[in-house]
Amino acid sequence: MNDVYIVSAGMTKFRKHNYDEDFRLMVKRAFDYALNDADITHKDMDGSVSAYFSDHIQGQLIAGAMTNDYIGLATKPSKRIEGGGATGGLAFQAGYEEIASGNMETCAVYGFESMSHLNTWKGNDVIALGSDSNFDYPLGGFYTAYYALMATRHMHEFGTTPEQMAMVSVKNHGNAMHNPFAQSPMKITVDDVLKSPMVATPLTMLDISLMSDGAACVILASEERAKSLCKNPVKIRAIGSSSDTMRLSDRPFGKVPLLPNESKDDYKNLKYPGVHSFRAGRIAAKMAYERANINDPLKEIDFAELYDSYTSAEIQAYEDLGFCKYGEGGKFIEKGYSEINNKLPVNPEGGLIASGHAIGATGIMQAVYAFWQLQHSVKKHLKNGKLQVENAKRGVIHSHAGTGAYETVSILER
């Protein structure tokens, strides 16, 4: 396989609604940002991968092809990737595969979503169709409820508290204060989160990610092309991905797939994954770590962009990705380890909870932020350096579909 690099990246500000720019123009803005930043033109692209989640939300099928012509890539090979919330993460990996296989030397990977087409109740409903429509959806199942079922069990199994979950919200909203691309910068307290309206116990409004309009783009290249296009490209060291049952009810009660720094004795009485943890996240991480030769994630990773669709999910991801052992995720945030310039900063730009969640763009937004962190160019792009993780050499990006029906973990290095 050929080595793959990110040579440039761009995104739009994520907003509750952007009625002035449709999906095509939002992607053009993100793409042009990336082109301008590295002095590349669209003629340098061998092809593209587009990412958007829902034809229903968009009110437009084959929107990827429409975007592709709008940004000047008609006649080049292109395809659309869809995989729920992991759409962007999967598209990023599909772009990696294009370069790694030698099929392309350069590839634009872009994602978008226009969530503002639907109101929140209708949006909840359309997204809920991304669950079993015979057994789960007709019960009034929707995504906050599914994650809440998991969070309730995580609390029971490990003693995680609503306060600890709230701390994730406080951290991510706080980080977003220094990010002009973020939709919801806020200085809030644990109490504010606990007292915000309950959506599905134990998750309140402020435990939940946003619905956004936005687009994001990264430009990938082979080593040779990367050298000619960019002074400081970032290497995609490894990718990992996995899948799991769509229905929570089908998850088994077995054993933990162990990371190198764990032992069987750590989890003697733990039935895994049940519904407390995301098995696909663990397996995706294990795959990526093995390929990148990472043995102690906490020590060997400098920052992470985790899929915080819910505060509980960020805590669960600390464990799935082995930043701490299963059961220690609540303490991990409580001790401040995931805060900026602590042991392993997580979602330094605000994550899905505060930067925003334009589903198809989200996984690519994570790649954009990780690229800037590793280029040490956060100051340039965010107009201030407060969120720059000092001396960042290696970062991880991570995404979910469904309740972990698909998950991706990608490892980036400077």
Added chain:
Amino acid sequence: MKNDVKGTEIYKTDPLIKRWDYSLSYTHSYAQDSEFFKALGRNVLLGSYCKQCNYKYGTYRKYCMYCGSETADIELPLKGKIHTFTTCYYSGEPFMNDVPYTLILVEFEGIDSLFMSRLINKNNTKISIGMGVMAKFKSLQKFDVNDVYFIPEL
């Protein structure tokens, strides 16, 4: 007749934003899951058993996800325990009028996986993991998964 002359709903003119309605009615077959939904009308909750794997599914599926062989229908116990729960105060649009409602995953003695259902309970604050629950069946069958629901065990 009046409907025919209903105007176009415009939210804004700069940029121009209008309302667009689009809806579908599906011909939805339960296909290989049909037995499960029919059995609810006989007050029976079906699960599935894989003989090859000796694995009992708490949610009906016609083929085993571990070995691929066809499963046999089994009757699930009508009593179980709450494995986890959530009370919803918001929902997707079609369920707006149901809130608050509680969803649970039920575990059954001797069954290897779970079943998702609604818990009908007078007091949503008095629900806990491990609590005993029993299945009830709607008298008027609607042929969806809500034909069964759970209540706290008496």
